[in-house]
Amino acid sequence: MxxxxxxxxxxxxxxxxxxxxxxxxxxxxxxxxxxxxxxxxxxxxxxxxxxxxxxxxxxxxxxxxxxxxxxxxxxxxxxxxxxxxxxxxxxxxxxxxxxxxxxxxxxxxxxxxxxxxxxxxxxxxxxxxxxxxxxxxxxxxxxxxxxxxxxxxxxxxxxxxxxxxxxxxxxxxxxxxxxxxxxxxxxxxxxxxxxxxxxxxxxxxxxxxxxxxxxxxxxxxxxxxxxxxxxxxxxxxxxxxxxxxxxGYNTRMSDGEPSLEERAEILIGFADDLYRLHGERAALVLLRRFLAGFFRGKAGTAEFKRTLASAKDWDSAYRILCDWRSYFERGFM
Ligand SMILES: Cc1cc2nc3c(=O)[nH]c(=O)nc-3n(C[C@H](O)[C@H](O)[C@H](O)COP(=O)(O)O)c2cc1C
Missing domain, CATH: 3.20.20.70 (Aldolase class I)
Known part of the structure; x- marks a missing residue:
């Protein structure tokens, strides 16, 4: 449509x-x-x-x-x-x-x-x-x-x-x-x-x-x-x-349940925007708030979220984010 x-x-x-x-x-x-x-x-x-x-x-x-x-x-x-x-x-x-x-x-x-x-x-x-x-x-x-x-x-x-x-x-x-x-x-x-x-x-x-x-x-x-x-x-x-x-509307995503790759790609793009547009403090707060939703129901999410919550600054948070595979591979890859 x-x-x-x-x-x-x-x-x-x-x-x-x-x-x-x-x-x-x-x-x-x-x-x-x-x-x-x-x-x-x-x-x-x-x-x-x-x-x-x-x-x-x-x-x-x-x-x-x-x-x-x-x-x-x-x-x-x-x-x-x-x-x-x-x-x-x-x-x-x-x-x-x-x-x-x-x-x-x-x-x-x-x-x-x-x-x-x-x-x-x-x-x-x-x-x-x-x-x-x-x-x-x-x-x-x-x-x-x-x-x-x-x-x-x-x-x-x-x-x-x-x-x-x-x-x-x-x-x-x-x-x-x-x-x-x-x-x-x-x-x-x-x-x-x-x-x-x-x-x-x-x-x-x-x-x-x-x-x-x-x-x-x-x-x-x-x-x-x-x-x-x-x-x-x-x-x-x-x-x-x-x-x-x-x-019945077309979406810009592939059919079916979004894959982990798609979720991670959108999440990382979102993180880039957060930091670029709003700076470190706001980016950390919003990233933590949204993270679980991106991987809702997937085994590994709780540990991913916990690890990210412990990040002291944006550089370490971003590194954890880019390492998303290691949190999910046991359950889903
Ligand atoms: C944290 C939070 C902030 C909100 N801020 C606004 C706001 O700035 N302006 C507004 O019109 N409604 C605001 N709302 C209301 C929401 O837009 C929405 O009407 C409300 O959450 C009901 O929808 P929901 O039950 O689907 O969450 C806020 C709601 C929440 C939970």
């Missing part, structure tokens, strides 16, 4: 996207998931205040390297003015496929600023943010969570909130099927996401409990326009490839 789709005003190859993940969705990781076939990636959530008042560290988070477009820039703040000023600053020297507004983060330090899922209690502010951001001419994709109205803090339910965002001009709404109170625990309510997708056909992206191709297929079969791969893709990056196959 090679036809292009247009989702939320963005032309994409398929409906499988890589999620915004704080501390994870950095350029090297986004390039990895584009290589594995995800049609689109997001930046991690980036503070508007950080962009307006802080230094180069926040600014660097807005960079987009070759090989990772289309990229959606996700901003978080509690008001339309700082949102628009930070967006404008980014657009002065960078380009993106769309803006995402984070209305989903449940963490107290984000709530304190009136941002993230705190906005679910302030529909007027949230809708104004969409209306104002639309003025830059890029598609606007707010990301929200399931809402259970309580007549006090939360006045609108998920569908009413999504409807308000769409009426304000949102081109797509991503819905994570957990409530803010659940944070990242418990099950995502997939039926709530699907209810919204059926009501707002072609305009809802699904998020929550996407761990296997069947989860991706479930959301798409039930009317969602696209699906975000998040923790499931960290646990098993090749889940993206397998999902695309199940959906």
């Amino acid at each position: 090679e036809t292009k789709l247009v989702i939320g005003g963005v032309e994409v190859e398929n409906p499988v996207f890589f999620a915004p993940l704080a501390g994870v969705s950095i350029a090297a990781v986004r390039r990895l998931f584009r290589r594995l076939g995800a049609a689109l990636t997001h930046t991690e959530m980036i503070s508007s205040a950080g962009l307006l008042y802080a230094g180069t560290k926040t600014w660097r988070m807005t960079e987009c390297t070759d090989g990772e477009r289309p990229l959606v820039l996700q901003l978080f703040t509690g008001d339309a003015d700082s949102l628009c000023r930070s967006a404008e600053r980014c657009l002065q020297s960078r380009s993106y496929a769309a803006f995402s507004i984070n209305m989903a983060c449940p963490m107290p330090k984000v709530h304190k600023k009136g941002a993230g899922s705190r906005l679910l209690q302030d529909p007027d502010v949230a809708f104004a943010m969409v209306r104002e951001l639309k003025k830059f001419g890029l598609p606007v994709w707010p990301k929200i969570r399931k809402i259970v109205p309580d007549g006090r803090e939360y006045r609108l339910d998920t569908l009413q909130f999504a409807e308000g965002l769409l009426a304000a001009g949102a081109d797509n709404v991503t819905i994570h099927g957990r409530t803010p109170q659940q944070r990242y625990e418990g099950k995502a309510d997939k039926s709530e996401v699907v209810r919204a997708a059926r009501r707002f056909e072609g305009r809802i992206t699904a998020s929550g409990d996407v761990y296997a191709p069947r989860d991706v297929a479930f959301y798409l079969d039930n009317g969602c326009a696209a699906v975000l791969c998040a923790r499931g893709a960290i646990a098993d990056p090749f889940m993206v490839v397998q999902s695309l196959r199940v959906l």
Whole structure:
């Protein structure tokens, strides 16, 4: 299947996207998931205040390297003015496929600023943010969570909130099927996401409990326009490839289960990107975080991971990485 789709005003190859993940969705990781076939990636959530008042560290988070477009820039703040000023600053020297507004983060330090899922209690502010951001001419994709109205803090339910965002001009709404109170625990309510997708056909992206191709297929079969791969893709990056196959898309990898050679080749390319784009410290952290997923279920992975964890610097970590065969040959070669 090679036809292009247009989702939320963005032309994409398929409906499988890589999620915004704080501390994870950095350029090297986004390039990895584009290589594995995800049609689109997001930046991690980036503070508007950080962009307006802080230094180069926040600014660097807005960079987009070759090989990772289309990229959606996700901003978080509690008001339309700082949102628009930070967006404008980014657009002065960078380009993106769309803006995402984070209305989903449940963490107290984000709530304190009136941002993230705190906005679910302030529909007027949230809708104004969409209306104002639309003025830059890029598609606007707010990301929200399931809402259970309580007549006090939360006045609108998920569908009413999504409807308000769409009426304000949102081109797509991503819905994570957990409530803010659940944070990242418990099950995502997939039926709530699907209810919204059926009501707002072609305009809802699904998020929550996407761990296997069947989860991706479930959301798409039930009317969602696209699906975000998040923790499931960290646990098993090749889940993206397998999902695309199940959906009938061509992938850039050979058929069947990826071989150890293919896995190692992609891992080493990823490691090169990590070090080149983000430096030693970030590269070591992310490499350790992703390593097990690359060889999920293969005998030898635990020892490989343990040895890599003991590496003191990048040179020794990289040497261990390039020696991957010696960890797996007993079980699999
Ligand atoms: C470590 C971590 C960081 C996250 N960072 C962001 C973020 O920056 N922006 C955002 O919109 N969602 C963020 N999320 C939420 C994910 O994008 C996704 O909606 C959520 O994990 C549900 O999907 P899952 O159950 O398939 O993991 C984060 C989730 C986790 C676990």
